[in-house]
Amino acid sequence: MSVLRTSSPLLLLVLLLRNALTYSEKCPAVCNCTVSSFYCASLNASTLHNSLLYLSAPDSITILNVTLRGGDVASVKYFPFMQNLEFLDISGTSLTRVDFPSEIRFPSLRTLLLNSNKIEELTEDSFAAFPNLEVLSLRDNNISTLSYEYLKLIKLRRLDMSHNSIKNLPTRVFRLLSNLEYLDISMNEMKRAMSSDFQSQQRLRHLNLSRNSLVQFDFDTFAKNVRVVNLLTLNISGNPIDKISSWDFEFDRLQIIVASDMPSLRVVDASAFSKAKDLRLIDLSINPNLSYISPSAFENCSSVHSLDVRGSGLEVLFASNLKDVAQVKIAESSLNCECMLAEVDNIASSTIDDWEDVTCTSSEGNNMKLSAAKSGVCEPRPILPFGSRLSAQLGSTYYLYCGARSEKDEVYWKLPNGTTMRGAEPMKPSGVSVMDYFSNSLYHPDSQFVPARPRIYPSKEWLRIDVVAEKDEGEYECIVKRGKQKVTRALSLSVERVAIEIETLSTGPHYISLSWNQTLAIQAVDRVALRLRIIDAKSNERLIQLSLHNPWTTYNVMRLRPNMNYTMCLEYSLAETLDKPLLSSCIHAATPQIHSLFSSVDTSVIVIFLGIIALFIGFNVLRFVWNYLHIWQQTKKRSRMAASLSGQSIVSHSSTINGVTYENEQLALRRVDSTSETSACLLPGGSSSSGTSDVPV
The missing domain is CATH 3.80.10.10 (Ribonuclease Inhibitor)
Incomplete structure (x- = not known):
């Protein structure tokens, strides 16, 4: 036993060497x-x-x-x-x-x-x-397309599909990857990413969506009713996102968010990160056009360790942004010396890591180190992140941004109709209503449902238009007031009309099938009514309420009259002014008349059909006549035969002695036989017959 124990390591070494040599040879x-x-x-x-x-x-x-x-x-x-x-x-x-x-x-x-x-x-x-x-x-x-059928890997924990050509993610494409913890789909061509795509990934920790074509996180992206509860890291850098809106990121455990290198990013809204209470690191660096971060953008984020806004277009970073931030990096930004120094004096808990490298521009236009700049007056000049010439699509929800350089400044808005409104604190988002006006009408049939929120709401950072109408086009003024100082900036808003064209797909005596090419981009679905107005030639009118949630741009109008002209209009209207549509698109259509059977058949077909019927009738008449005559002849003959058997003549009273009877026929036969015998006796070499003929009595 001891020999085996001492030789076991040696034997194992020999086997390993043997295998190594074997592999080297092959x-x-x-x-x-x-x-x-x-x-x-x-x-x-x-x-x-x-x-x-x-x-x-x-x-x-x-x-x-x-x-x-x-x-x-x-x-x-x-x-x-x-x-x-x-x-x-x-x-x-x-x-x-x-x-x-x-x-x-x-x-x-x-x-x-x-x-x-x-x-x-x-x-x-x-x-x-x-x-x-x-x-x-x-x-x-x-790779350009994906399907959940391709990814049936229930034990998969890490998936990297970066640097491909994926344009979209089908609904719940990762539904079978319930154990996925790391997902990288960066460097693709995706334009939207919805939370329902990751609904089954409750263990997902790291998500990389960088370098795609994501435009905006809105109401249908990262939907509020579906959360990736365990997500720790989110990377959206390199996307053409122009703003980070309120409550875009409802990830309870999110710790790191990277939103750098986005040239289109201009604004970080109030309460943008308020739902991510465990944030540790926020990277907003290399965003050269980022000019405004709301003072309440990091509200409720009490444990942020690092904020990086290097290389941004910020003129000022408010002290409220930094009250819960341990370290901040702001070098290579477009800071204003006087405004930034005024905020630095109020920063007590944060450390500017790159203080010696931070530069700024004074009111006189001089570039210098922030540490060497002297305190001065920060002018109450409005900040316009998106510029002064703006464009909004009809029916959309739109924000006109204008912010102040100090949290103490007051902001006023002057509308194109001359109304002046004072900006309030930004309204806390309550989530987009999933119930549209159509559904509200069903639940409130006895009253006209109108949302309680105003259609136009002014704040100190933006003017929100819930639903853009044509009357909203014009010149706006943003007025920043500090004490007796007042600075005004003008903003011009143009409204883009949408060309909705209706066409008829098919018509019948009692229906018309309609289709239209596009719909308005309505976000405030509870405020807009989509209706189909039907007017006949007699000016009778009917309204059909449609739902904005319906993905199909078609509708079949039923219960119509035949042979009638109709005017059909698709209308988008505000709930408070249903009689004044935002947009109306009409088409004229007519229902055909109800045709009888013969009116729908060609004349030649009718002639051929009648000819066939005539031939059929003629053939049957001739057959009937022929059968009738044949039966009559047969009946007549049978009657004669029956009468002769009874000794009665069937001839008429005008008949001669030559009438045919049974007896006369028998007599005629006997005469024929007698004549035959007589002829036989007169033949040469013949002998006379000794017999005599039968003479009828």
Whole structure:
């Protein structure tokens, strides 16, 4: 027993050396092989063939890691079965499809890397061979579409699909990835990302949406009723987002948000991060056009450790932004010396990490170090993040931004109609109502439902128009007042009309099917009524209430009169002024008359049909006459025969003695027989007959 114990390590070493030598002898020349790993780069057809043969050998059962880098690998359908394989890297090749053999399984594989290939599409069987896969990387390929059927990997924890051509995420595309913790879909072409896409990922910790084409986080993006509760890190940098609106990020446990390098970003609204109470790091750096961060943007964020706004277009960073921030970086920004120094004096708890590198511009236009600048008067000049010439689409919810340089300044708004309104504190968002005017009308049939909030609401940071109407077009004034000082900036708003065109799809005696090309972008759905007005030739009118939530731009108008002209108008109206539509688009249509059977049939068809009927009738009449005569003749003959059998003549009273009777016929037959016998006796060589003829009595 002691001999075995002492020789066991030696025996194990000998076996390992033997295996190593065996692998060295079989290993392809350009590859690196060990007992547990196989690495091969710059593959060609011959090297790939030898590599697959090597991996197919019985001794390859000990290989845990396989790496095939570069070269000509167009397909993996001949990849051998390796029961103990845990790591597989096939990157930098010409692989165009993921076609691993579906009839075999790799039960031990945990990591699959398919980076920098030419994969264009996935199929249902692409990853069927890897039931226990935990890490999947498809970075830097040409994938453009996704489906939940492609990603049936319930144990997957990490997915990297960055640097592809994905344009959109189908609804709940990741529904089967319930254990996903890390998701990277950066460097794609997505224009929107909804929280329902990540509804099943309750374990998701890190989400990277950077370098896409995301335009805005609005009411239908990261919807309020669906939350990714465990998300810790969110990266949205490099997207063309122009503002971060109130309550955009309702992630209770979010700790890090990166929103840097976004040239379109101009505003961070009030309460933008208020729902993310556990934020530790906020990166808003390299946003050259970011000119205004609301004083209450970080409200309720009491544990922010670091705020980075370097390289921004901020003229001032309010002390309220920094009251709960431990460290801040503001170098390379467009700070105003006098305004920033006034705020620095009120900063007590924050540390400006790059204080010595912070520069500013004085009121005289001189650039200098902020640390060397002298205190002065910060002029109450309005800040217009989006400029003075603005454009809004008809029916949309629009904000005209104008902020002050000091939290103590007062802001007034003057409307195109001359009304002056004082700006209040920004209204806390209450969420967008999911119940539109159509639904409200159903629940309140006896009263006209009108939202309690005003259509135009002025605040110290913006003027909100709940629903843009044509009458809102014109010149606005933003007035910033500090004591006796007053500075005014003009803003010009133009309203973009939407050309909605209606067309008829089909018509019938009692219906007309309508379709229209587009709809208004209504966010305040509880404030706008969508109706279809129907007017007939007799000026009778009917209104049909439609829902703004209906995704189909079609409607079938029923219960119409035949052979009638109609005027049909699609109308968008404010709840408070239903008789004055925001937009009306009309079309004239007519219902056809109800046609009878003969009026809908061609004349030639009727003639042919009547001809066929005439021939049929004539044929049957002739047949009837023929049958009648035939029956009459047969009946007449039978009657004669019956009368003769009874000894009665069936001839008429005008008949002669030659009438035919049964007796006369018998007599005639006998006479014929007698005549025949007499003729026979008179023949030459014949003898006379001794018989006599029968004479009828």
